[in-house]
Amino acid sequence: MRIDLQRLMETINTSAAMGATENGGLHRLTLANEDTEMRGTFVHWLETAGLEVTVDDFGNIYGRREGTNPDLSPVVIGSHLDTQPYGGKYDGVIGVLAALEVIRTLNDEDIKTERPIVIVNFTNEEGARFTPPLLGSGAVIGDLSKTTVYDTKDAEGTRFETALYESGYQGEEVHRLREAHAFVELHIEQGPVLEQKQKSIGVVQGIQGLAWLTVHVKGEADHAGTTPMSGRKDALVAASAMVTALSRYAASVEELVITVGTLQVAPSAPNVVPSDAAFTIDMRHPDDHMRKGVPMAIRKIIADTSKMYNVDFELETKYQAETVHFPERIQNVLLKETSSLEYESEKFYSGASHDAKNMSSIAETGMIFVPSVNGKSHHEEEYTNDADIEKGANVLLRATKRLADENE
Amino acid sequence: MRIDLQRLMETINTSAAMGATENGGLHRLTLANEDTEMRGTFVHWLETAGLEVTVDDFGNIYGRREGTNPDLSPVVIGSHLDTQPYGGKYDGVIGVLAALEVIRTLNDEDIKTERPIVIVNFTNEEGARFTPPLLGSGAVIGDLSKTTVYDTKDAEGTRFETALYESGYQGEEVHRLREAHAFVELHIEQGPVLEQKQKSIGVVQGIQGLAWLTVHVKGEADHAGTTPMSGRKDALVAASAMVTALSRYAASVEELVITVGTLQVAPSAPNVVPSDAAFTIDMRHPDDHMRKGVPMAIRKIIADTSKMYNVDFELETKYQAETVHFPERIQNVLLKETSSLEYESEKFYSGASHDAKNMSSIAETGMIFVPSVNGKSHHEEEYTNDADIEKGANVLLRATKRLADENE
Numbered sequence: 001m002r003i004d005l006q007r008l009m010e011t012i013n014t015s016a017a018m019g020a021t022e023n024g025g026l027h028r029l030t031l032a033n034e035d036t037e038m039r040g041t042f043v044h045w046l047e048t049a050g051l052e053v054t055v056d057d058f059g060n061i062y063g064r065r066e067g068t069n070p071d072l073s074p075v076v077i078g079s080h081l082d083t084q085p086y087g088g089k090y091d092g093v094i095g096v097l098a099a100l101e102v103i104r105t106l107n108d109e110d111i112k113t114e115r116p117i118v119i120v121n122f123t124n125e126e127g128a129r130f131t132p133p134l135l136g137s138g139a140v141i142g143d144l145s146k147t148t149v150y151d152t153k154d155a156e157g158t159r160f161e162t163a164l165y166e167s168g169y170q171g172e173e174v175h176r177l178r179e180a181h182a183f184v185e186l187h188i189e190q191g192p193v194l195e196q197k198q199k200s201i202g203v204v205q206g207i208q209g210l211a212w213l214t215v216h217v218k219g220e221a222d223h224a225g226t227t228p229m230s231g232r233k234d235a236l237v238a239a240s241a242m243v244t245a246l247s248r249y250a251a252s253v254e255e256l257v258i259t260v261g262t263l264q265v266a267p268s269a270p271n272v273v274p275s276d277a278a279f280t281i282d283m284r285h286p287d288d289h290m291r292k293g294v295p296m297a298i299r300k301i302i303a304d305t306s307k308m309y310n311v312d313f314e315l316e317t318k319y320q321a322e323t324v325h326f327p328e329r330i331q332n333v334l335l336k337e338t339s340s341l342e343y344e345s346e347k348f349y350s351g352a353s354h355d356a357k358n359m360s361s362i363a364e365t366g367m368i369f370v371p372s373v374n375g376k377s378h379h380e381e382e383y384t385n386d387a388d389i390e391k392g393a394n395v396l397l398r399a400t401k402r403l404a405d406e407n408e
Numbered sequence: 409m410r411i412d413l414q415r416l417m418e419t420i421n422t423s424a425a426m427g428a429t430e431n432g433g434l435h436r437l438t439l440a441n442e443d444t445e446m447r448g449t450f451v452h453w454l455e456t457a458g459l460e461v462t463v464d465d466f467g468n469i470y471g472r473r474e475g476t477n478p479d480l481s482p483v484v485i486g487s488h489l490d491t492q493p494y495g496g497k498y499d500g501v502i503g504v505l506a507a508l509e510v511i512r513t514l515n516d517e518d519i520k521t522e523r524p525i526v527i528v529n530f531t532n533e534e535g536a537r538f539t540p541p542l543l544g545s546g547a548v549i550g551d552l553s554k555t556t557v558y559d560t561k562d563a564e565g566t567r568f569e570t571a572l573y574e575s576g577y578q579g580e581e582v583h584r585l586r587e588a589h590a591f592v593e594l595h596i597e598q599g600p601v602l603e604q605k606q607k608s609i610g611v612v613q614g615i616q617g618l619a620w621l622t623v624h625v626k627g628e629a630d631h632a633g634t635t636p637m638s639g640r641k642d643a644l645v646a647a648s649a650m651v652t653a654l655s656r657y658a659a660s661v662e663e664l665v666i667t668v669g670t671l672q673v674a675p676s677a678p679n680v681v682p683s684d685a686a687f688t689i690d691m692r693h694p695d696d697h698m699r700k701g702v703p704m705a706i707r708k709i710i711a712d713t714s715k716m717y718n719v720d721f722e723l724e725t726k727y728q729a730e731t732v733h734f735p736e737r738i739q740n741v742l743l744k745e746t747s748s749l750e751y752e753s754e755k756f757y758s759g760a761s762h763d764a765k766n767m768s769s770i771a772e773t774g775m776i777f778v779p780s781v782n783g784k785s786h787h788e789e790e791y792t793n794d795a796d797i798e799k800g801a802n803v804l805l806r807a808t809k810r811l812a813d814e815n816e
Contacts, residue, residue: 191634210633212678223785224667224690225618225759226599229659231783236668237655240648247645251637259632260644261678263671270620270669270688280678282632351633375639377631 001109003397005390008101012389014041015081015097016089025380026089030082030124030135031059031163038081039169042096042121049103051119055171058149059123059164060136062177065103067116067404074116075404076180076363077102077396079187079355080125080136087126088188088382090389092355094370095186096121098393102400113404115181122355123164129154130163137358140176180363182330182403185356186396187367188384192375193348200391201345202369203334207357208286208349209323211295214278215242215302219311221267221275232273236265238309239277245301246281256285256294257351280318286349288323323349324357330366330403337398343391352377366399368392409517411805413798416509420797422449423489423505424497433788434497438490438532438543439467439571446489447577450504450529457511459527463579466547466557467531467572470585473511475524475812482524483812484588484771485510485804487595487763488533488544495534496596496790498797500762502778503594504529506801510808521812523589530763531572537562538571545766548584588771590738590811593764594804595775596792600783601756608799609753610777611742615765616694616757617731619703622686623650623710627719629675629683640681644673646717647685653709654689664693664702665759688726694757696731731757732765738774738811745806751799760785774807776800 018041019027019034028034039061046053051063064074079095099119106113122140127133130152138144150161164170189195194202219235243260250258259282266276281298285291299315306313331347338345356367370392373383426449427435427442436442447469454461459471472482487503507527514521530548535541538560546552558569572578597603602610627643651668658666667690674684689706693699707723714721739755746753764775778800781791 189634190631192636192639208633222783223598223760224665224669225616225692225761226597226785227665227759227783228600229655229665231600234655234667236671237651240651240668243645243648244652247637247642247648257632257635257637259642259679259681261632261673261680261682262676263644263673265669265671268670271667271690272669273667274669282679284633351635352631353633375630375635377634 001105001397003101003105003390003393005386007104008098008389008393009386011097011100012089012094015093019083021086021380023380025086025382026083027086028081028083029085029129031167032129035082036167042081045100046119049100049107051103054175055169056140056175057146057171057173058136058139059167059169059171060140061121062175063119065117067114068112069114069407070116072115072407073179073181074118075400076118076120076177076183077400078120079185080122082124082126084126084128084378086380087378088380090188090382090384091377092125092187094188094384094389098186098396101393102397105397106401111401113401114407115404117400117404118177120177125355130160134353134355134358137355141358141361143358181406183356183359183363183365184396184399185354185367186392187354187369188372188377188382189369190352190372190377194346194369194371195373195375197346199344199346200371200388201338201343201395203331203338203345203347204326204367204369205331205347205349206286206323206325207353208284208351209288209291209321210282210284211291211317212319213281213283213295213298214316214318215281216314217277217306217311218313219275222273224271224273227273233310234273235277235311236274238305238311239263239279241309242302242305243279245305246298249297249301258283284351286323291323324360326360326366327364330364333399333402334366334368334395337395337402340398341391341394343395368395409513409805411509411513411798411801413794415512416505416797416801417794419505419508420497420502423501427491429494429788431788433494434491435494436489436491437493437537439575440537443490444575450489453508454527457508457515459511462583463577464548464583465554465579465581466544467575467577467579468544468548469529470583471527473525475522476520477522477815478524480523480815481587481589482526483808484526484528484585484591485808486528486530487593488530490532490534492534492536492786494788495786496788498596498790498792499785500533500595502596502792502797506594506804509801510805513805514809519809521809522815523812525808525812526585528585533763538568542761542763542766545763549766549769551766589814591764591767591771591773592804592807593762593775594800595762595777596780596785596790597777598760598780598785602754602777602779603781603783605754607752607754608779608796609746609751609803611739611746611753611755612734612775612777613739613755613757614694614731614733615761616692616759617696617699617729618690618692619699619725620727621689621691621703621706622724622726623689624722625685625714625719626721627683630681632679632681635681641718642681643685643719644682646713646719647671647687649717650710650713651687653713654706657705657709666691692759694731732768734768734774735772738772741807741810742774742776742803745803745810748806749799749802751803776803
């Protein structure tokens with residue numbers, strides 16, 4: 001029992017034409033014309049595969065293949081068809097289209113499963129046109145209220161509900177996914193781990209937790225010409241020393257990543273010693289105990305550096321998310337099917353968030369990663385080898401069948 | 409022969425009321441109502457002191473005290489009465505008002521000088537309302553064209569000429585200062601040197617040269633969660649290492665100052681590893697040979713750091729100014745008069761620019777600095793002790809008399 005790679009790649013290439021960019025990428029923002037066109041094609045494919053298609057009130061599209069025991073909760077597989085601006089054609093798209101390929105293969109082989117299988121395309125996973133990201137899955141599990149979702153606006157002021165209505169994909173609340181026996185999402189890795197380890201299959205252990213902190217460094221503004229180096233309280237020099245110290249610290253702790261993605265300076269004139277520097281810290285580690293200790297280490301680095309440079313600081317924690325751990329049981333199903341296919345796998349935590357994070361609150365959840373060439377993601381040059389896509393889809397096929405045959 | 413400190417302080421305090429801020433500072437932008445009010449009072453003081461008042465077509469105000477030999481070129485003394493936004497009440501203001509006190513003292517003592525003495529208040533030295541700074545003195549020496557000066561606009565779009573006309577201080581071209589035997593400017597130091605050395609009088613050797621450079625660091629944007637520390641090309645981490653290395657380097661070279669006053673990051677999202685960082689470098693050293701070598705050292709620091717952090721860079725020199733050296737002869741006059749008064753002096757280069765820099769192109773020029781408490785300048789807390797103002801004014805008095813009695 002294997003998927004048909006040629007058919008899957010044709011599907012991926014057809015998708016890649018709807019929002020294709022000059023440089024070989026994909027620009028398909030949520031509910032824009034390209035996304036609506038893709039949705040139409042996707043629904044057609046679902047219907048042709050004999051699935052019962054429904055759309056919920058957030059535009060999430062479902063295709064249901066009935067099980068021999070329709071009273072059992074379904075196994076749900078899928079991801080999202082939207083992209084980042086000038087993003088790639090793989091990302092979550094292959095998770096939805098590999099799910100379709102799973103159904104087609106089961107159909108071809110005339111294989112019945114005990115449980116229903118539901119394919120899902122979640123709306124606005126990327127959060128590029130509408131914020132927040134993971135919108136469709138977050139709404140379905142009740143993490144986001146309908147009012148919040150409907151009132152969110154794009155950069156041009158268009159309400160989500162308006163865009164949804166105009167696309168023709170405003171379905172009904174009754175169709176929301178309420179329960180699932182399991183949820184499995186195939187996605188590209190978006191990082192370099194699999195490529196570096198030369199493995200084709202990533203079995204995702206969960207979504208690593210993160211903390212967002214802000215640091216405000218307070219020094220003193222001075223004249224760039226008249227203030228000797230020794231008398232300065234330069235907020236930017238101090239902040240720079242903090243940035244490099246944080247980077248060195250992160251590199252010294254396994255699996256820890258720390259990113260300073262924004263930094264503002266005031267008064268911001270070439271001939272004035274900066275009085276203020278403010279920056280953000282994004283810190284991620286899969287181990288919650290570890291991650292809770294890191295902010296203390298960060299505080300020590302910031303405090304020591306402040307002292308050294310004779311400046312003051314304020315450090316605030318703005319946001320924290322616990323690590324989501326996917327159940328061992330689903331990981332083991334994925335590992336077992338991977339080795340039965342004689343593929344090599346690597347277990348690790350996802351640094352990025354995914355719809356699977358939301359789904360894990362209502363279903364036993366797992367994720368399969370396939371390699372990103374050069375680790376590129378959210379980029380027109382994003383690429384995954386056909387052979388790896390084939391392997392990922394085969395693992396998804398076997399795991400789906402196995403989970404759908406579980407009758408308790 | 410001594411100035412009258414009480415009278416001088418009354419003059420300074422009267423000035424300090426025209427644009428006084430709640431925190432004891434002075435907010436007197438060029439040709440704003442406060443500046444116009446100050447100009448009116450100043451002209452009244454000049455006339456009361458028996459001076460011949462003229463105004464040129466840039467609003468520079470002159471008060472001439474005739475010499476016994478009116479055919480000789482004048483000795484010019486003065487500075488500027490405008491301030492930075494929420495600046496201090498001393499700055500250049502005391503240079504103009506001490507010049508007035510010099511005239512009043514000569515009048516009281518009935519002292520005649522061979523050469524005429526001219527007091528000047530230059531328009532828009534600060535460049536806070538209109539750019540560029542040193543506008544009035546730059547225009548008088550022909551460094552700025554009349555068109556450039558008249559067309560420059562403030563932040564609200566008001567042309568300089570309009571503001572000048574409406575203030576009533578648009579005088580005539582014929583009154584421009586064309587020649588001078590010498591120019592002497594008293595000013596606060598705006599830095600910590602005199603305070604640290606516990607000296608009351610700074611004899612300024614010149615205006616130190618400077619270079620402005622820009623650095624653009626090019627790395628690669630990556631996902632903050634999925635990219636391990638070791639695989640990153642983080643433009644901000646690299647730029648931060650450059651900023652701290654430049655600061656350390658500057659601290660290691662005597663009299664060198666390097667300031668990174670602005671820094672921008674892109675794409676500037678908390679969860680994206682920065683692909684770009686751009687910053688400015690302001691570098692000053694009084695020795696031109698030295699200063700010309702420094703950019704090479706800076707390039708090496710930038711290049712080595714780029715290599716270490718696996719990023720690319722572009723470095724450009726945007727602006728360079730040679731050091732202006734004031735003639736030894738004027739420095740010696742100032743030093744001699746300082747020691748005849750038994751005051752202690754320190755010779756050094758000014759890190760900031762002044763109208764004296766422009767005047768040095770048409771006259772033998774010197775500057776007297778008095779201490780800034782805590783080195784504060786362009787700040788409401790700017791302060792200079794009365795005793796130091798008295799000393800500075802006495803040196804100005806004696807030096808002016810000496811120079812005005814030179815007949816060749």
